[in-house]
Amino acid sequence: MGEQRAKVITVGLQKGGVGKSTTSGVLAYFLSREKYKVLAVDMDSQGNLTDLLTQQDIEYFEEKTVLEAFEDGSVEDYIYRVNDYLHVVPSDDYLATLAKRLYTSDEMKYITDKNLGLAGILEPVIHDYDFIVIDTPPSLSEPMVNAICASDYVIILAESSKWAFTAVPRFIETVDMAKERVNPDLEVLGILKTMNDSRRADSKAFSELIKEEWPDLCFDVIIKRKPATGRIPMEGLFDNKELSSALEQ
Template sequence: MTKVITFAIQKGGVGKTMTSGVTAFLLAKQGHKVLAVDMDSQGNLTQFLSGSDNLLDFENETVLEAIKEGDAKKYIKVLDDNLHLLPTDDFLATIAHYLFTEHRGHRSLALKECLESVRDYYDYIIIDTPPALSEQTINSLGASTHVVVMFETSKFCYNAVPRFLDTVQAAKEKINPDLEIAGILRTLADAKRSDSKAMVDLIAEEYPDLVFDTVIQRRATTGRLPIYGLWENPESKKAFEYHGKFLKELIERVTKKAK
């Protein structure tokens, strides 16, 4: 069964794009068939995985057109044999207007409907989301089997976690009964800061059954991935160290929950 995993929380700067992009890339390197879906109109996942800084390269060939057509097939870009991309551009910001004025199906399941034709081809579909509880995020939850709750080790993100967990529960009850929480991922932790370590420990104390054991520490080599790329990067071993450990946990969790 295809695992559809959304990375989300209603806050920016928490490592959603980096984590979802590296996760998709590493899964593909392991031999899995992977589709990365960019549901953030900023288009950073599209830029990160494609290596193109110009979103105009994907004009009229994005996830927005796929949703409008109800079929993702012809909008998917092949990055390599195992890694494919459903890109985005700035016009995805207009999706709410489309869903409320023109869409004839369930507004919160439009993404799920457009992925149905390709879903069985992939082992994993990885979805990046914007830093808000928008139609993009709700549609991503509606299409997913699992969600990774992103927790950047700060007070504002700490405040956002329980609210987002409520959103996930509401999505499960109202639009997607198959949705499960894969876990809370602690990211961008800074070992040199006592407040960061305190947040790492606090979220583990409050949600002991949800947090991943792996903590994604701040690392310069990881921060440079968008500059040097994913494929031919001499720093990749160090850059992927924490994400590789997280990926092992993630696979174990989503596989276990599927049984």
């Protein structure tokens, strides 16, 4: 694919239940449908992105995950090929040990800057893809920080709730810190409002507050809370008859 580098996009917020894995999966899936070559990287030990895109139980990937890629120094041998355009680096529960292993494991001593481990293991394949999409855990932990530091862009998910609203500025602060100290090319691509229920006054109010606080960052698209969207993790993306309804805004 020549010498053009993949655009690396992290989807994140240090709060659970805002739709990070579903959004990461949908983004990777639709980019691949447009014939872009996409690598989806699961940096959440829950393995939800892995499950959504591969339709395999995460136990299938035991010892064949991003954690082992950290130990080996490259993701090359840990890529699961869904089809010609969509590939996945899976995760499982053991990714929760990444922080400890980064600082104590002999296999990871080669990683001198512990924030740049993921960037390093992606480098051997960075020219093989058009996009790399990274899903992240609901905490500002080593997997999240590694994802941010490896990225060109970050999409911030903001559920229309108080806890998500208060989490956004702390997340932006983390991104700014990574930009200042490690990755000067890093940019916030935008804030995507999710789980929005316009029928509820509190949801509508927080949606409006988010728009007022960050008017230049908010995407026009708002992900609505509806049954078809909630069933995406169960029905998947590839043969889901409700997919169009789930994503219609």
